[in-house]
Amino acid sequence: xxxxxxxxxxxxxxxxxxxxxxxxxxxxxxxxxxxNYRIEEVASPHAWRRDPRLVWEFYSMRRRxxxxxxxxxxxxxxxxxxxxxxxxxxxxxxNVDDLHEQAGSMRVVHMHGELFKSRCxxxxxxxxxxxxxxxxxxxxxxxxxxxRIRPHICWFGEMPFELDRIFRALDECTVFIAxxxxxxxxxxxxFAAHVRGRARTVYVxxxxxxxxxxxxxxHLGRAGEVLPTLFCA
Ligand SMILES: [Zn+2]
Numbered sequence: 001x002x003x004x005x006x007x008x009x010x011x012x013x014x015x016x017x018x019x020x021x022x023x024x025x026x027x028x029x030x031x032x033x034x035x036n037y038r039i040e041e042v043a044s045p046h047a048w049r050r051d052p053r054l055v056w057e058f059y060s061m062r063r064r065x066x067x068x069x070x071x072x073x074x075x076x077x078x079x080x081x082x083x084x085x086x087x088x089x090x091x092x093x094x095n096v097d098d099l100h101e102q103a104g105s106m107r108v109v110h111m112h113g114e115l116f117k118s119r120c121x122x123x124x125x126x127x128x129x130x131x132x133x134x135x136x137x138x139x140x141x142x143x144x145x146x147x148r149i150r151p152h153i154c155w156f157g158e159m160p161f162e163l164d165r166i167f168r169a170l171d172e173c174t175v176f177i178a179x180x181x182x183x184x185x186x187x188x189x190x191f192a193a194h195v196r197g198r199a200r201t202v203y204v205x206x207x208x209x210x211x212x213x214x215x216x217x218x219h220l221g222r223a224g225e226v227l228p229t230l231f232c233a
Pocket of ligand 1: 124
């Protein structure tokens with residue numbers, strides 16, 4: 001059990017390992033390939049300009065894979081803990097699925113975007129809920145302004161979402177907990193080092209992360225099994 005005081009502020013960063021425990025593959029695992037394309041070749045502004053159909057095929061596949069997935073005990077522990085701690089808990093995820101929301105988390109910051117949202121690539125129309133999949137060759141959707149509708153995802157070479165809010169929360173937290181994240185993808189990989197020395201840094205996941213030296217505590221195991229033992233939510 002993790003000893004918490006009534007004034008502690010918790011920052012959770014969740015990564016691919018948490019979704020993997022619900023059966024959603026990471027797409028960066030085995031060789032990082034999809035149909036012989038490197039993921040960077042189908043998830044970048046360059047790919048979108050060159051071949052938007054290919055990009056939509058990739059995200060249609062990801063929507064189909066994620067749609068039937070259900071939250072696991074790790075998601076539920078975080079949702080319950082949020083109910084208890086309210087704004088003393090900040091949940092930032094690198095995952096683009098909606099499993100945290102399905103488990104009941106109310107305020108999830110999706111720094112890499114959301115798989116079930118789309119937006120216009122030309123105007124400032126608010127990103128909207130979208131579960132459409134495209135069996136190509138289909139006509140790709142356009143907005144009223146004539147722009148193309150694209151996945152609401154932070155692609156390679158794009159700026160992650162809500163970094164201002166995220167760094168404010170990092171500066172306020174007293175306990176930083178990374179769950180199921182490999183510690184490779186920036187800027188999230190530097191969060192632990194950013195707060196270290198001022199906040200406790202805790203890692204939970206099946207494998208030691210690349211940035212293990214930034215953590216004061218490391219709990220190896222499945223997030224769905226370890227988190228319930230650390231937090232009685
Ligand atoms: Zn538009």
